[in-house]
Amino acid sequence: MTTEQTMRAALAHTPESPADGITVETVPVPRPATGDVLVEVRAVGIVPDELSWPGTWSDRAGRDRAPSVPGHEVAGVVAAVRYGTTGFEVGDRVVGLADWHRDGGAAEFIAVEARNLTRLPDEVSFTEAAALPISALTAWQGLFTHAGLTSGQSVLVHGAGGGTGSLIVQLAREAGARVIGTGRARDADLARELGVDEFVDLETARFEDAGPVDVVFDTIGGDVLARSASVVRPGGVLVSITAPPPELPEGTRGVVFIVEPNRDQLAEIVARAADGRIRPRVGATFPLAETRAAFHAKKNGVPGKVIITL
Numbered sequence: 001m002t003t004e005q006t007m008r009a010a011l012a013h014t015p016e017s018p019a020d021g022i023t024v025e026t027v028p029v030p031r032p033a034t035g036d037v038l039v040e041v042r043a044v045g046i047v048p049d050e051l052s053w054p055g056t057w058s059d060r061a062g063r064d065r066a067p068s069v070p071g072h073e074v075a076g077v078v079a080a081v082r083y084g085t086t087g088f089e090v091g092d093r094v095v096g097l098a099d100w101h102r103d104g105g106a107a108e109f110i111a112v113e114a115r116n117l118t119r120l121p122d123e124v125s126f127t128e129a130a131a132l133p134i135s136a137l138t139a140w141q142g143l144f145t146h147a148g149l150t151s152g153q154s155v156l157v158h159g160a161g162g163g164t165g166s167l168i169v170q171l172a173r174e175a176g177a178r179v180i181g182t183g184r185a186r187d188a189d190l191a192r193e194l195g196v197d198e199f200v201d202l203e204t205a206r207f208e209d210a211g212p213v214d215v216v217f218d219t220i221g222g223d224v225l226a227r228s229a230s231v232v233r234p235g236g237v238l239v240s241i242t243a244p245p246p247e248l249p250e251g252t253r254g255v256v257f258i259v260e261p262n263r264d265q266l267a268e269i270v271a272r273a274a275d276g277r278i279r280p281r282v283g284a285t286f287p288l289a290e291t292r293a294a295f296h297a298k299k300n301g302v303p304g305k306v307i308i309t310l
């Protein structure tokens, strides 16, 4: 693979009008750096918020890197392996979470650190795989790394039908927890299907009446997060992924975290997707040429994850 080769890629140009400013252009195929793998992208997950993240616009040294390629949840096939990179061969199916500060996968190719990838079994489609890295790693890290969930505990999942919430529900259930989901009425049946023992429609009922619980995992934020401190049992944890948690009663703790790439955890997740223990919620897919529309999809009511397929 040489720098002369070109590819189609989505480019985000400015933080001022990020989604509307996205163009799809012909650009050089990225050169894999030390420790990288070049992946031919088949599907990539996007997060509407990512266009406001600092890493979209600057590299790790703080230098402007616009225009940048969005999409960090990558599924595809290894096209080249950089000298010295081990663990993958050309032709391997892979999935991974790419560095926030480097170009993403809304492109025909991405150069991505091998350590952030794991092999993808044939049982998991590229589209499903691209819905996993952020959502499922967030669910895993929130439940097990940060809350230390154990069998028999209770978990209240705010936004149980969402891209992240639906995976929190399934992983918590598999871990032997009692799971209470919250969200909008339209997601009640799905949440029950995924394994909640109880569902609270936030528009008509008070989730406080379903507590106290050992773990609150909030994916909504705002008022829901602010009210959640009162439902955490002594010794329990409030995990937030949108904003710092409110002040908590003594004997309970709050955590806000940003998901990190983790190959071993992703391998555990992929194994569960392969044998059907978990399934991601894919709300819509778009071709690369419609990346702009993909970024608008969530605000137009698409549930779950939005995936660009190539």
Ligand SMILES: NC(=O)c1ccc[n+]([C@@H]2O[C@H](COP(=O)([O-])OP(=O)(O)OC[C@H]3O[C@@H](n4cnc5c(N)ncnc54)[C@H](OP(=O)(O)O)[C@@H]3O)[C@@H](O)[C@H]2O)c1
Residues within 6 Å of the ligand: 047, 049, 134, 135, 138, 158, 159, 160, 161, 162, 163, 164, 165, 182, 183, 184, 187, 202, 203, 219, 220, 240, 241, 242, 257, 258, 259, 298, 302, 303, 304, 305
């Ligand atoms: N810190 C991290 O590492 C991290 C990782 C992943 C995600 N996040 C953040 O977490 C948030 C959720 O991400 P996601 O991908 O899971 O989004 P999502 O798929 O939209 O899920 C959110 C869920 O909550 C529901 N919801 C939102 N507001 C509600 C309300 N007021 N009442 C009832 N239900 C409500 C949504 O329903 P509707 O679709 O009907 O609105 C949806 O089912 C985003 O802000 C995202 O940026 C952070």
